[in-house]
């Protein structure tokens with residue numbers, strides 16, 4: 145006589161996500177989010193990036209381990225000063241506290257390239273979930289403000305063609321006298337750190353340390369200021385009420401400063417949401433889709449979202465980093481071997497971003 149064992153399947157649901165090539169679905173456990181610990185999302189002391197080659201390789205090893213597993217890690221010892229962060233945050237608070245008609249002057253609707261202000265409930269990142277209960281402000285790479293650029297006239301035209309900055313974001317916020325300098329100082333600090341980190345990523349991918357240097361001379365480097373009012377203001381809240389819906393980031397990597405309210409959630413490999421709690425003095429770094437693609441899926445771009453369930457206003461300041469827009473990159477030589485041939489064709493950064501933004505705007509209309 146044989147015995148039949150019936151194992152109860154945990155209950156799950158399907159989550160719809162945007163990609164450059166249209167929607168994909170993920171199976172997500174219905175169990176409530178749980179808090180992360182260091183085994184879920186490691187905390188890496190990256191102060192070695194300012195040290196000798198051995199110190200840099202030691203950081204690279206830890207970044208490699210995190211990037212090939214969860215695709216998310218905290219960094220401490222990053223070198224960005226508390227003052228630069230505090231000033232940017234103060235300006236962000238001032239900006240969002242203004243009346244709608246003032247913020248409207250810099251509304252993204254006036255932008256060709258997604259710069260400027262996005263009002264509450266104007267974006268819907270994942271269709272499975274609510275509209276995003278968030279306001280945001282975005283600005284993008286401008287060579288005049290890049291400390292590594294001496295002479296903007298000598299930038300080759302094919303690189304210039306990829307610039308997406310728009311001066312109106314500063315012109316239309318000039319009523320806040322320290323807004324431009326506060327945000328640009330933060331952007332510059334993030335840009336310098338990201339350029340150091342991309343060299344550590346090269347080491348982590350068994351490539352020469354300067355492999356990505358030329359590709360990041362004028363990178364797609366953008367700051368977003370996120371402002372999340374408390375969800376408790378809403379007439380109705382359920383588990384699908386989000387502050388920013390589930391998504392993956394599209395470029396190489398993101399460095400996120402978040403305040404101490406918490407709300408960032410990361411979908412782990414088991415399909416379980418975990419809370420990436422705030423850790424003072426850290427940034428959260430995550431891998432984006434383009435880096436996942438050129439590493440042949442070795443480094444993983446992980447789904448995340450945010451929910452501000454506290455009674456407080458929450459702020460975060462992500463910095464998104466990708467290559468120069470005119471770069472066309474295929475699967476990296478160190479990520480291909482006989483058992484793992486290249487899964488993807490080369491694609492330009494510009495085309496990659498265009499495809500994904502086209503999906504976003506299509507659904508918005």
Ligand SMILES: O=C(O)CCC(=O)C(=O)O
Pocket residue numbers: 368370388393400402407408409448449450459460462
């Ligand atoms: O605010 C957060 O915690 C996450 C923000 C985010 O994922 C984004 O802006 O891409």
Ligand SMILES: [Fe+2]
Pocket residue numbers: 391392393398448
């Ligand atoms: Fe994100």
